[in-house]
Amino acid sequence: MKKVWKFLSSMPFAIGLLVALSAVCALSSLITQGQTYEWYAGAYGPRLGALILALGLDDAFHSWWFWVLTGVLCGNLLLCNLVRLRPLINRTRGFYSADGLPETQDAAPVVHRPKEVFAALSMTPRETERQGQRILFASKNGLGLWGPWVCHLGILLLVVGFSLGQALHREYVVYGVKGQTKPIGDTGYALTIDDFQVKLRADDTVEQYEAAVTVFPQGEAGRGQSARLSVNHPASLFGMKLYQNSTGWAAALTVSKEGQVLEEQILCAGEGLQVQAVPGLVVYLNAFYPDFYLRPGYGPMTLSGALNNPAYLYSIYFQDAMVGMDYWQMEEGPIKVNDYEFTFHDPESYTLLEIKKDKFAWLTLMGGILVLLGLGLCFYVQPVQLWAREQADGTWMVYGKSPKGGPLFTERLLQATEKAKES
Amino acid sequence: MLQAENTLFTLVMLLYFSAMILYFAFVALKKDPIVKVAMGLQGLGLVLHTAALVLRGLAAGRLPLTNQYEFATAFAWGLCLVSLIFMLRFTFPLLGAFSAPVTFLIIGYAAMQSKEIHNLMPALQSNWLGFHVSTAIIAYGAFGVSFVLGIIFLLRDKMKAQGFLDEHIPSREKLDIIAYRSVSLGLLFLSFTIITGAIWAERAWGSYWSWDPKETWSLVTWLVYAVYLHLRLRKGWQGKAAAIFAVAGFVCVMFTYIGVNTFLPGVHSYK
Ligand code: HEM
Numbered sequence: 163m164k165k166v167w168k169f170l171s172s173m174p175f176a177i178g179l180l181v182a183l184s185a186v187c188a189l190s191s192l193i194t195q196g197q198t199y200e201w202y203a204g205a206y207g208p209r210l211g212a213l214i215l216a217l218g219l220d221d222a223f224h225s226w227w228f229w230v231l232t233g234v235l236c237g238n239l240l241l242c243n244l245v246r247l248r249p250l251i252n253r254t255r256g257f258y259s260a261d262g263l264p265e266t267q268d269a270a271p272v273v274h275r276p277k278e279v280f281a282a283l284s285m286t287p288r289e290t291e292r293q294g295q296r297i298l299f300a301s302k303n304g305l306g307l308w309g310p311w312v313c314h315l316g317i318l319l320l321v322v323g324f325s326l327g328q329a330l331h332r333e334y335v336v337y338g339v340k341g342q343t344k345p346i347g348d349t350g351y352a353l354t355i356d357d358f359q360v361k362l363r364a365d366d367t368v369e370q371y372e373a374a375v376t377v378f379p380q381g382e383a384g385r386g387q388s389a390r391l392s393v394n395h396p397a398s399l400f401g402m403k404l405y406q407n408s409t410g411w412a413a414a415l416t417v418s419k420e421g422q423v424l425e426e427q428i429l430c431a432g433e434g435l436q437v438q439a440v441p442g443l444v445v446y447l448n449a450f451y452p453d454f455y456l457r458p459g460y461g462p463m464t465l466s467g468a469l470n471n472p473a474y475l476y477s478i479y480f481q482d483a484m485v486g487m488d489y490w491q492m493e494e495g496p497i498k499v500n501d502y503e504f505t506f507h508d509p510e511s512y513t514l515l516e517i518k519k520d521k522f523a524w525l526t527l528m529g530g531i532l533v534l535l536g537l538g539l540c541f542y543v544q545p546v547q548l549w550a551r552e553q554a555d556g557t558w559m560v561y562g563k564s565p566k567g568g569p570l571f572t573e574r575l576l577q578a579t580e581k582a583k584e585s
Numbered sequence: 586m587l588q589a590e591n592t593l594f595t596l597v598m599l600l601y602f603s604a605m606i607l608y609f610a611f612v613a614l615k616k617d618p619i620v621k622v623a624m625g626l627q628g629l630g631l632v633l634h635t636a637a638l639v640l641r642g643l644a645a646g647r648l649p650l651t652n653q654y655e656f657a658t659a660f661a662w663g664l665c666l667v668s669l670i671f672m673l674r675f676t677f678p679l680l681g682a683f684s685a686p687v688t689f690l691i692i693g694y695a696a697m698q699s700k701e702i703h704n705l706m707p708a709l710q711s712n713w714l715g716f717h718v719s720t721a722i723i724a725y726g727a728f729g730v731s732f733v734l735g736i737i738f739l740l741r742d743k744m745k746a747q748g749f750l751d752e753h754i755p756s757r758e759k760l761d762i763i764a765y766r767s768v769s770l771g772l773l774f775l776s777f778t779i780i781t782g783a784i785w786a787e788r789a790w791g792s793y794w795s796w797d798p799k800e801t802w803s804l805v806t807w808l809v810y811a812v813y814l815h816l817r818l819r820k821g822w823q824g825k826a827a828a829i830f831a832v833a834g835f836v837c838v839m840f841t842y843i844g845v846n847t848f849l850p851g852v853h854s855y856k
Binding site: 173174176177180181183184187188190191195223324363365367368369370371392393394395396403405407516518523526527530531533534537538540541542567568569570573 | 675756758759796811
């Protein structure tokens with residue numbers, strides 16, 4: 163049992179996990195995600211298609227085995243960091259004490275002016291004694307010893323924060339035009355779109371989508387909080403984060419009979435109106451073209467974003483069966499179905515807002531910052547210990563240790579001792 | 586200003602090319618002064634390259650880091666910068682003979698891209714994008730250097746030590762640690778790239794990580810280099826095995842950079 167624990171917290175196991183994770187990520191990115199069986203069967207053949215679905219490779223990053231893999235990685239990291247905490251504390255203590263000087267040092271350089279070696283490495287030594295011999299000792303950058311530990315803790319927090327966020331976050335979509343108020347899913351809050359503008363540049367490209375909204379607890383409009391938001395500038399209200407996600411066209415649809423308006427509703431492209439007076443009759447606004455052009459051989463398109471030649475693509479359903487579909491422009495006069503007349507008018511841009519609640523995003527961010535800190539400590543705060551032991555003839559034997567420095571440190575030390583050799 | 590940038594860009598390509606030829610000549614003729622001239626040309630190229638990037642930034646009124654051309658030329662700049670720093674810091678001028686061709690290939694790739702300046706769509710208008718891409722340039726540059734060092738390491742084993750090479754190529758241990766230094770630099774900056782990218786994605790798209798193929802591949806790259814670091818800590822895995830990983834890591838970098846845009850769909854393809 164002890165052996166199993168030891169293996170689970172070991173580095174070889176960690177290496178295996180990291181290799182497995184990268185392989186799985188690479189493979190999954192090559193398979194288009196979120197498709198149906200028909201799609202996979204078409205792309206890879208029926209057998210492979212079925213296998214992809216059976217293994218959950220169609221949604222690999224949310225599959226049970228991906229959760230297991232991340233869970234095991236977290237366990238491994240946690241164990242590894244727990245097991246190594248005590249030894250690390252002891253090592254840090256030892257790092258600041260001169261006791262680590264080995265009894266014998268082969269081929270250690272001998273100098274006359276040891277303090278110069280310390281100075282060359284930007285260190286200030288203190289003096290102690292061992293077996294009657296004077297010893298100069300200094301150490302620096304002990305914090306670097308903590309680099310891997312901090313980095314691993316960071317990864318752990320990051321993965322835990324991300325996984326909790328994935329599992330528990332809530333996500334809603336609200337879309338509408340200026341002036342509309344809509345509920346935000348089951349949150350108990352509602353949202354009014356106070357303003358929405360698509361800012362265009364002179365060359366007709368979009369500069370920014372800007373919305374202003376007010377969010378309030380349903381039934382308590384007086385307690386509303388307002389904010390402006392645009393792409394790259396989300397807003398936070400009542401613990402929810404609001405993002406300007408996308409936009410589209412909307413228009414008003416008026417239903418009338420014998421010159422009398424029966425009802426009117428704003429439809430975003432894709433939405434339909436169930437005509438109250440005729441149960442089963444639905445009129446859809448399928449698409450809107452502000453600058454309509456029917457390109458021969460290609461179909462409808464819009465030449466620009468400006469309202470130069472507005473056209474509506476609509477369809478009419480009666481009891482779930484389509485009874486008509488066509489383009490329509492104002493000059494044609496109302497669309498007629500029996501005695502009823504339908505008119506689209508006042509096209510405007512609607513905004514689609516995404517609303518999210520992720521209570522664990524901060525944990526992920528903390529983890530990320532710790533990873534950066536840990537890596538910085540690992541790579542750029544290199545622990546160095548340096549000793550000089552006085553010998554019987556008055557010269558000093560220099561001995562340095564820098565576990566990360568390798569031959570580069572040895573080179574540097576030799577350079578530093580070279581100058582201090584002369585008496 | 587764009588005209589000036591264009592001229593500078595052509596000049597930079599010429600300088601990098603000449604530096605590369607001189608590095609080769611240095612290896613062929615074994616004459617030390619040649620490499621000094623090569624490094625001088627590379628340095629001059631780097632200065633003019635910086636000027637070209639600044640000019641383009643001024644012309645566009647933003648950081649010039651938002652399309653294939655801009656990123657490719659900046660990538661070459663990063664590789665040139667990091668390799669020059671490593672050559673000077675570790676007194677290893679022969680590194681240039683290996684890094685210069687890679688730099689030249691990348692700037693050649695840049696030359697094939699469209700140089701037009703487009704207005705940015707709203708999602709790309711963010712300071713986080715600036716951090717995201719500039720850290721990526723250093724990370725990619727550093728990984729480029731570790732790739733080259735890995736190759737030198739593997740070749741060194743193949744070549745019988747001759748006087749010239751022995752003098753100009755560091756020992757196996759030193760090569761290994763220099764490669765480790767460049768991987769460290771790369772990994773630290775890649776972590777910055779991924780984290781600033783996540784912050785930007787959250788603000789622009791409402792989700793800080795969505796397993797978009799480019800995100801996934803940057804994670805794969807990050808994991809491969811993490812494996813490299815852990816392997817190096819194990820006895821018997823330093824040296825050759827680590828060098829192979831350093832090379833493989835850069836293959837992932839290149840796939841993340843070019844392969845993903847070419848073969849896999851996603852928000853990063855700028856299409
Ligand atoms: C993506 C995941 C990981 C990353 C990015 C990472 C990063 C690092 C880094 C940067 C180092 C220092 C290497 C050096 O200084 O050369 C390190 C060392 C180490 N890592 Fe990891 N690590 C990861 C996962 C793990 C896991 C899951 C374990 C579990 C056992 C682990 C165990 C170790 C050990 C034992 C060391 C040696 C520490 C030392 O020398 O003091 N690592 N890791």
